[in-house]
Each structure stands twice: as C-alpha cells, then as structure tokens.
Amino acid sequence: MQRLVMIGMNHSTAPLAVREKIAFSNTQRELALGQFREKFPEAEAVLVSTCNRVELYAARPVHGRPRIDDLVAFVAAFHDLPESEVKAHIYERSNRAVAEHLFTVASSLDSLVVGETQILGQIRDAYEVSKKLGMVGNLLNPLFQRAIAAARDVMAATRLTEGRRSIASIAVEYARQIFENFRDKTVLSIGAGKMSSLVLQHFSELQVKRLVVCNRDQTRAQALASRFGGVAARMDDLMQHLAEADIVISSTASPAPIITPTMFEQVMKQRRWRPSFLVDIALPRDIDEAVGDLENVYLYNIDDLQEVAAATDSNRREAVQSARELVLKQVDEFVTWHTAREVGPLIEQLFSRSHNMARDEVQRTLKKLPDLSAEQRQHVEELARRIVNKLLNDPVQAIRESGTEASPFVRALAKMFRLRS
Amino acid sequence: MVSSVQILLLVLSILAYLAGGLSAMAALVGKKIPVISRPVTLCVGLVMSLTLLLLHCASTGLWQPLQNNFSAMVTMAVLLAAFVAYIQFRRPVPSLEWLAMPVVVLLLLMAGHFGTAKPEQYLPNAYSVVHRVTSYLGALSFLISGVTGILYLISAQNLRGRKKGGHAPPRPGVFGSLERLEHLTYSSVTFGFALFTLGLITGFVWIHHEGAGRMGASWYLSAKVILALAAWAIFAVVLHTPIAPRLRGRKNAILSIVGLVLTLATMVAVLLMPAGGAS
Structure with a gap:
C-alpha cells in the first residue's frame, strides 16, 4: 500500500516575492528530483513549478518517507531558505485530497485565471520530466495520467475556457490607457520565449512603429522578430533600446532583476521622462519592483495582469460549478479504481x-x-x-x-x- | 436686468448640466442611469444656456456676449459645455463630464448670483473689449487644462495604484489615455496662455491709458491682479514642460489644477470688485 502526500504554494498563499524564491527552473527541477531520489529512494515524485505555483507531489510506502515535514525541509534546503519561511506559505494535502487537488489544478479551477489552458501543459511537462527520470510508478503514474485526461474532459464538456481575457490582451488594454497613438511607439521584448511571443502578437496588432527583440540567443531573437516584422538586438545594447522603447515586455529566465531603479532612472533621463510602460511577465521578476516608483513609469507584473484577468471569472460561475462537479466525479472514479x-x-x-x-x-x-x-x-x-x-x-x-x-x-x-x- | 424667464432658463440649464454630471459620475462608479442620457442632457443644457444668452442680449439690445458680468459668466459656461460636447462627439473621454459639468454649473451659479445681486455693465471701449475677450477665453482654456489635469492625475494614480493593490482595475476608455489628456492639457495651456497674456497686457495698457482712478492707486495689489498674475505664472511653468521634462506627467497635472483654482479665484475676485473695477 502507498500513501499520497503533497505540499505547494500558489498565488493565493504566497506573494510574488516569495514565489520567485521558491520557483524551480527546468534545470533546477531535474537537479531537485535527482536529490529527492537519493534522499527517498522508495518514493515517487513530481515537481510542478509555474509562475503561479510550486507543488511537490510524492507517493511513499505506508510506513515510509517522505512525510509532509520532509517535503518542506527538502524544498527549503534546496533553495537554502529557512523552513519557517517555506512553511508560512504552503498548503499540504494527503491521500484523496491530493488527487482532488491535482485534478482541480490541472482543470485550471485553482488558477487565478480560471479556464486558462497553460496549466495543463505545465502539469504534463512536470509529469514527463519525472517519467523520464523514472520518478513515477504505481501511484503517481496513473494519478497524473488520469488528472490530465480529466482536465481535457472538463474543458471539453464545460464552457470554462470561453470568454476569458488573456494576460496579453490585458497588457494591451493598459497600454491603451497610457498611449493614444501607437504608430509612433517602439515595443521592446526582452527575451524570446513562448510568453514573449504571445504578448508580442497582441502588441504587433496595434501597428506600432518599431518592434525590437533583445535576447542573448540571437537566433531565437531573429526568429521571433521576423515573425512580427521586427528587428533582433543584442543584450549588450539593452540600455539604448530601453531608452527608445515606449513599451517593454520582459520575460527572461534571469535569476535576478536585469533592470534596476538606478539603471532605469538613467533610461528615463534619456527618454526626457516620456511615459514608459513596462510589462514584467518573468518569474523570478526581471524588473526591480522599485522601478515602478519612478515618475512616468507604469510597471505591471504577472500578478497585476492576472488579477484583472481573474475578474472575468465571475461571469462564468455556472461553467465553474459544472466543472467542479465533473472534477469530483472524476476523482471519485480514480479513487475507486485505485x-x-x-x-x-x-x-x-x-x-x-x-x-x-x-x-x-x-x-x-x-x-x-x-x-x-x-x-x-x-x-x-x-x-x-x-x-x-x-x-x-x-x-x-x-x-x-x-x-x-x-x-x-x-x-x-x-x-x-x-x-x- | 435679468428677467424671470432668463432665471428660469438658467435654472433649467443648471439642472440639465447637473444631470449630465451626475450621470457621468454614476457611470464612473460602474452604475448606469438609463433615463439620463449624457449626450441628451449636454445638448439640452447647451440649447437652454445658448437661448438664455441670446434672450439676454435681445433684452439689453447689445449683441455682445461679454457686455456685463451675467453674460460673461454664461458665455464662459456655454463655451466650456461646447468644448465638452466637441470632445465627446469626436473622441469621447467619458469621465470628462463628471469634472467639467460642475465647473459649468459653478459658472452659471456665479452668473445667477452676481448677475442679479450685483449686476455690472462692462465698458464698451476698445481696450475693455479686447481685454475681456482675451482674458475670459484665456481663463476658459485654463479651466479646461485644470479639468484635464485632474483627469490625468486620477487616471495616473489608478494605473500606478495597481501594483500597490490598492485600486480596482481601471476600465479602458473611462478617462481617456494619459497621452491624450496630457495633449489636451498642454494644448489648452498654450492657447490660454497666449490669450491670457494678451488680456493682461491690454489690461495694464488700459489702466495706464485711463489712469488708475477706477481701481485705485494700488491697483497692482488688488486680489484680481495678484491672482491673475499667479495663475499666469503657474501656466507659464506648465508651458515650459518641453525644456523641463522632469515636470512631465503628474507634476504638470498638479500645476494645472493649482492654475484652475487660481483662475476660478481670479474670476470670483473680478466679480466681487467694486463697480467699475471689474471690466
């Protein structure tokens, strides 16, 4: 017999400042799972880390380890943080509640923006990584497979994904409140990942004057820029591009802020204090929070945008209710089967x-x-x-x-x- | 001087503008008043106040909009309401009425009060006419820049407040973009500053020409002159934003609001002056 346990923190239990400390990059995740196996050889584990949540799922023998406290200690030790700091922001589940939580998360019912489909892909990625490392077995294997299938069923059977606003469209709405005309504006994307691409797509529809993609990897920068009729730029020229850009979208994997208040004050001086709209969708954040205190700077991070997106959820209460019922039914079926x-x-x-x-x-x-x-x-x-x-x-x-x-x-x-x- | 029919039209105009302002305020806090349509109240108010102005000119036999303190205030109100109508029909800034209508109502109330309690016929000489036209149009532009300055400040505060978690998400289109509000503020200040400067110069030339008898020997220490110069100085600073970019944005909006208060105070000072000194 096996037991299921999990710990996690998400947008509702931990602020962005804490989540960015606990988040695992792809490399860190593999490293962490390797350490987990060494520490708890009999256990199975899946580590989910997104911009909104970090969750560690484990299955262990009835009298074996890890227990909840072990999971907390493991995460805290990995990030070199005091256990109390992690403990203050986590939620924990065991057995049936773990299945119920995972099914709810995969169906996006626990997301800030209910109905977003990105979380399902992120859960699948997390499962695939653990599978590749041989970290899923008799219990987590069927649990994650069922959760992914259940989420697909829920989204297909309900109107959960309809009528929601994306983060990118909300960023554009904010930009429209700052700028009247976009034909004389420059948009700068720092980073050339999937999120940057999604946001740039919306901004390119505004027919801006110039679009610049700044990235360490020039091939990726070139590829993204050419998709939207923009130009690629080197990170070494970032200051110059920041001074020219009216709208900045930042989404890099940098572990520390790449834009600091001192640096951006220089940028604003060069801009002669023309308004600057900054969208930081990276985790950990790319732009120091204090940059937003500068005059004529309008800085938004992932939480700011998601909160607005979440406001549309109230219009879909009916869909959410039926989705929850479906999830519970699927959990019951899984538990009975198991x-x-x-x-x-x-x-x-x-x-x-x-x-x-x-x-x-x-x-x-x-x-x-x-x-x-x-x-x-x-x-x-x-x-x-x-x-x-x-x-x-x-x-x-x-x-x-x-x-x-x-x-x-x-x-x-x-x-x-x-x-x- | 002001007949009961004119008073009735004045009251009806005030009610129409007030209804428009309240409706705009209700829309701003997310409530809709279906009975009161803002374009309708604005049009009704404009027609009423314009009729009032024409009726007043007809009753005095002088077809000049700035012939006395009553018609001067009504003219200002009509022009401000016409500006709001122009903006709203061209590219609306929904919350503009919320702030502009109280100013329109205030001008009409001042017309009603001073026009009946302390009526004053303005002098019809050339200096006086040029001085009045340029000063009042300049003041009107300053009022507009003050109103758009307030809108800028609220909108900027909402946008910046988001990250502090203190404000509800702003709704697009409620205030108009900051860029447009800044443009409106700056344009009206530029226009108003030129006219107001001309008004001040003609005023000084007029006093020099006529002698200081009407306003007394220390005319330069009168509230009207000091407040007008203070307002002019404030807007002079606003006008120089391009060479002092640190003033851009909220600081400029705050200066415009201070200018608005000073302009209104100047107008009250003008209306309170002893007979003969106001024109």
Whole structure:
C-alpha cells in the first residue's frame, strides 16, 4: 500500500516575492528530483513549478518517507531558505485530497485565471520530466495520467475556457490607457520565449512603429522578430533600446532583476521622462519592483495582469460549478479504481480463505450425516457459501468505499485473517 | 436686468448640466442611469444656456456676449459645455463630464448670483473689449487644462495604484489615455496662455491709458491682479514642460489644477470688485 502526500504554494498563499524564491527552473527541477531520489529512494515524485505555483507531489510506502515535514525541509534546503519561511506559505494535502487537488489544478479551477489552458501543459511537462527520470510508478503514474485526461474532459464538456481575457490582451488594454497613438511607439521584448511571443502578437496588432527583440540567443531573437516584422538586438545594447522603447515586455529566465531603479532612472533621463510602460511577465521578476516608483513609469507584473484577468471569472460561475462537479466525479472514479486495484488481491485472498474454511467444515459435517441425499448435501454446501458471502459483504464493501483511506482497514484485515498484504 | 424667464432658463440649464454630471459620475462608479442620457442632457443644457444668452442680449439690445458680468459668466459656461460636447462627439473621454459639468454649473451659479445681486455693465471701449475677450477665453482654456489635469492625475494614480493593490482595475476608455489628456492639457495651456497674456497686457495698457482712478492707486495689489498674475505664472511653468521634462506627467497635472483654482479665484475676485473695477 502507498500513501499520497503533497505540499505547494500558489498565488493565493504566497506573494510574488516569495514565489520567485521558491520557483524551480527546468534545470533546477531535474537537479531537485535527482536529490529527492537519493534522499527517498522508495518514493515517487513530481515537481510542478509555474509562475503561479510550486507543488511537490510524492507517493511513499505506508510506513515510509517522505512525510509532509520532509517535503518542506527538502524544498527549503534546496533553495537554502529557512523552513519557517517555506512553511508560512504552503498548503499540504494527503491521500484523496491530493488527487482532488491535482485534478482541480490541472482543470485550471485553482488558477487565478480560471479556464486558462497553460496549466495543463505545465502539469504534463512536470509529469514527463519525472517519467523520464523514472520518478513515477504505481501511484503517481496513473494519478497524473488520469488528472490530465480529466482536465481535457472538463474543458471539453464545460464552457470554462470561453470568454476569458488573456494576460496579453490585458497588457494591451493598459497600454491603451497610457498611449493614444501607437504608430509612433517602439515595443521592446526582452527575451524570446513562448510568453514573449504571445504578448508580442497582441502588441504587433496595434501597428506600432518599431518592434525590437533583445535576447542573448540571437537566433531565437531573429526568429521571433521576423515573425512580427521586427528587428533582433543584442543584450549588450539593452540600455539604448530601453531608452527608445515606449513599451517593454520582459520575460527572461534571469535569476535576478536585469533592470534596476538606478539603471532605469538613467533610461528615463534619456527618454526626457516620456511615459514608459513596462510589462514584467518573468518569474523570478526581471524588473526591480522599485522601478515602478519612478515618475512616468507604469510597471505591471504577472500578478497585476492576472488579477484583472481573474475578474472575468465571475461571469462564468455556472461553467465553474459544472466543472467542479465533473472534477469530483472524476476523482471519485480514480479513487475507486485505485482502491480496487490496491485491495483487490487482498479481498480475493479473504474470500478464497473463508470459502475454503467453510468447505472444509461442510465436508466434516457431511461425513457425520451419511443419509443425506445428493440434493440435500448440495443445499448444505450452498448454505455455507451464502453465510460466508453475507458475513464478508459489509466489511469488504466498507474497504472498497474507503478509497485512499483504506490502508488501516486493509492492515487490520490482513492481520486478523492472516492474509498476505 | 435679468428677467424671470432668463432665471428660469438658467435654472433649467443648471439642472440639465447637473444631470449630465451626475450621470457621468454614476457611470464612473460602474452604475448606469438609463433615463439620463449624457449626450441628451449636454445638448439640452447647451440649447437652454445658448437661448438664455441670446434672450439676454435681445433684452439689453447689445449683441455682445461679454457686455456685463451675467453674460460673461454664461458665455464662459456655454463655451466650456461646447468644448465638452466637441470632445465627446469626436473622441469621447467619458469621465470628462463628471469634472467639467460642475465647473459649468459653478459658472452659471456665479452668473445667477452676481448677475442679479450685483449686476455690472462692462465698458464698451476698445481696450475693455479686447481685454475681456482675451482674458475670459484665456481663463476658459485654463479651466479646461485644470479639468484635464485632474483627469490625468486620477487616471495616473489608478494605473500606478495597481501594483500597490490598492485600486480596482481601471476600465479602458473611462478617462481617456494619459497621452491624450496630457495633449489636451498642454494644448489648452498654450492657447490660454497666449490669450491670457494678451488680456493682461491690454489690461495694464488700459489702466495706464485711463489712469488708475477706477481701481485705485494700488491697483497692482488688488486680489484680481495678484491672482491673475499667479495663475499666469503657474501656466507659464506648465508651458515650459518641453525644456523641463522632469515636470512631465503628474507634476504638470498638479500645476494645472493649482492654475484652475487660481483662475476660478481670479474670476470670483473680478466679480466681487467694486463697480467699475471689474471690466
């Protein structure tokens, strides 16, 4: 028997400043999973890290490790942070609640912007990484597969994804509140990743005067710039491009801010304090928060934009409600399936042992009653079989219905009836 | 001087502009008043106040919009409302009425109060006419720049407040873009500054020409002159933003608001002056 445990922090439990400290880059994730395996060789693990959440899922033997505290200690140690700092912002789940949480997250019902589809891809990526590293087995393998399938079903069966506003479109709305005319404006993208591409697509529709993509990897910068009729630029020329840009979209994987207040004050002087609209969609953030305090600078980070996007959720309450019902149904199905898989062999043993005992006792009794006809002997055998079935029916049913909480019952049953668990 | 029909038209104009202002305010806080359509109230107000002005000119027999303190205030109100109508029909700034209509109503109230309690016929000589036309149009432009300055400040505060988590997400199109508000502020200051400067010069020449008798020997220490010069100085600073870019944005908007207050105070000072000194 295995137990499911998880810890996590998300946009509702931890501010951006904390989340960026706990976030795992792709390289860090693989490194962390390797360390996890060394520390807990019997356990399975999946590590989900997005701009909104960091979650560590684990499956362990009933009496094994890791427990919740071990997971907290592991994450804190990896990032060299005090455990108390991590603990103050986390939520924890075990057994059925883990499945329910994962299914809810994958269906985007726990996202700040309910109905966003990005989270499903991120969950799938996290699962694939653990699978590649051999970190998923009997429990996390089916759990993640079912969660991904369930999320797809939920999105297809409900109107959850309809009518939502994307972060990119909200950024454009803000830009429209600052600038009237875009034909004389320059847009600068720092970074050439997927998010930059999504946001640039919206800004390119405004028919801006100039679009510049600044990236360390010039090939990627060139590829992205050519998609939107822009030009690629080197990171070494960032200051010059910042001074020319009216709108800056930053989404790099830099572990520390690349734009500081001192640096941007120089930029604003060069701009003669013309308004500057900065969109920081990176995690950890690329632009120091204090830059937003400079005069005529309008700085927005991922949380600012998502909060606005989340405001549209109230229009989709009905869809959210039906999605939640569907998720619960899918969780029930998974838990039932999983319990049946876990306790099935044990129940089979129990029935087989009990029927064998009953059969032996019936034979012993029949030897003492030689005058019984064949039909009467058959009635007695049938009686014993029915008694066994009836006696075992209620406890077996209770175990099957106990879902992920079946472990104590199973252990007790195995001990009392001398079964092999 | 002001007939009861004119008073009735004045009250109706005030009510129409007030309804427009309240409707704009309701829209700003997310509530809709379906009965009151803002374009309708604005048009009704404009027609009423224009009729009032024409009726007043007809009753005096002088077809000059700035012939006395009553018509001067009504003319200012009509021009400000016409400016709002022009902006709203061209490229709307929905919240403009919320701030401009109270100023229009204030001007009409001043017309009603001073025009009936302390009526004053302005002198019809050449200096006086040029001085009045340029000063009032200049002051009107300053009022407009003050109103757009307030809108800029609120909008900028909303946009910056987002990251502090203190404000609800601003709705696009409610205030107009900062760029447009800044442009409106700067344009009206440029236009107003030129006219107001001309008004001040003609005023000084007029006093020099006529002698200081009407305003007294220390005319330069009168509230009207000091406040007008202070407003002029403030807008002179605003006008120099291109060579002092650090003043861009909110600082400029704050200066425009100070200018608006000084302009209104100048107008009140003009209306409160002893007879003969106002024109």
